[in-house]
Amino acid sequence: MTITSTQHIAFFGATGGCTNACLVHTLNAGFHATALARTPSKLVDMLHAQGISQDVMDAQLTIFKGDISDIHAIKDTLTNHVAGTTGAVTLASQIISGIGGTPQMQMSLRRPVTIDNPEICATATKNIIQALQEIYKTQPSTALHKPSIAVISTTGVSDVKEDVPFAFRILYHVVLADPHKDKKEMESLVTENSGTTFRGAVIVRPSLLTGDQSVKGSGRQGWEKLRVGREEEPAVGYTVHRADVGQWIFEEVVKTGGEGRFGQRITLTN
Ligand SMILES: NC(=O)c1ccc[n+]([C@@H]2O[C@H](COP(=O)([O-])OP(=O)(O)OC[C@H]3O[C@@H](n4cnc5c(N)ncnc54)[C@H](OP(=O)(O)O)[C@@H]3O)[C@@H](O)[C@H]2O)c1
Incomplete structure (x- = not known):
C-alpha cells in the first residue's frame, strides 16, 4: 500500500529505544507521524539528539x-492531523507500538x-482496539481504510517452537514469566483483531535488547544483517540492538506498508 501525503503513521511507546529509532527513520524518510507520549519533552529531546530538526x-x-489508559488521547493519535488538510477524518495508515x-x-x-505494570502491553492493545472501534462506529467512512499494526513482543513466548538459546531459558521462562504472559496476551489480541479491527498485523519478537535508540550509535550490527525468523523457523540468538530492531521495522514494515x-x-536477532 502506498502511503498518501495526507496519511500518517501513529506511534505508541516512541520514547522506547526500538520505537524511537523507527520514528527517526520514518521522519527522515519524509512520512508524517503522530506519537502518544507521557512526557512529550522527553520525546522531543530524544529526536533532537538524533538529528531531527525542529522544522x-x-x-x-x-x-x-497522554497515557495509554486515555482513550481520548489514543483517538487523537490515530486520527488525521496532517498540516493543511481539512474535512473528513482519516485514520493512520499504520500503527507502530x-x-x-x-x-522491577x-x-x-520463583518470580524475582x-x-x-504487569498488564501494560495487553492493556495498551485493548485500548487501541477500543479506540479504533469507537472511531469506526461514529465515523463509518473511516472503516474503509483501517490501519495495520506492528507490535514489539519478545522471543520466549512461542507455543510452536523454542526460540530462546539454551543458556537463556531459565531467564526467559522463569525469571521473565510475568512480562511474557502480558506479551502473549498482546499477541493474541492483535491476532484476533487482524483483518477486522486492523487491516493486518505484524508481530516482531526481538531477542534480548541491547544499546539504545541511537541510529548512529556503536554496537549495532546493521538491520540488514539481522537474522530473521518466523514462528515455525525462528532465528535463535542471544541479543539484538534496539536501533537495529527499529530500523528493521521501518524498512520492512513502515516503508513497504507491511x-x-x-x-x-x-x-529478530544478531
Ligand atoms: N528488554 C529486553 O531485552 C526486551 C526484549 C524483547 C522485547 N522487549 C520489549 O520490547 C519493547 C520495546 O523495548 P524498548 O527497550 O525499545 O522500549 P522501552 O524502554 O521498554 O519503552 C517502553 C515505552 O512504553 C512507554 N510506556 C510505558 N507505559 C506507558 C503508559 N502507561 N502510557 C504510555 N506509554 C507508556 C514508555 O514511555 P515512558 O518513556 O513515558 O516511560 C516507553 O515509550 C518493550 O515492550 C519491551 O518490553 C524487551
Missing part, C-alpha cells in the same frame, strides 16, 4: 501528551522480576 518536527510530527513496562525486582525466588509481513511472528 521537521513542526512539519511532520504531532505529539499528544513498542509500549512496555519497567522491570521483587522478593520472590516483575514489571511496574503487507508482505501480515500474519507473521518474526524473530
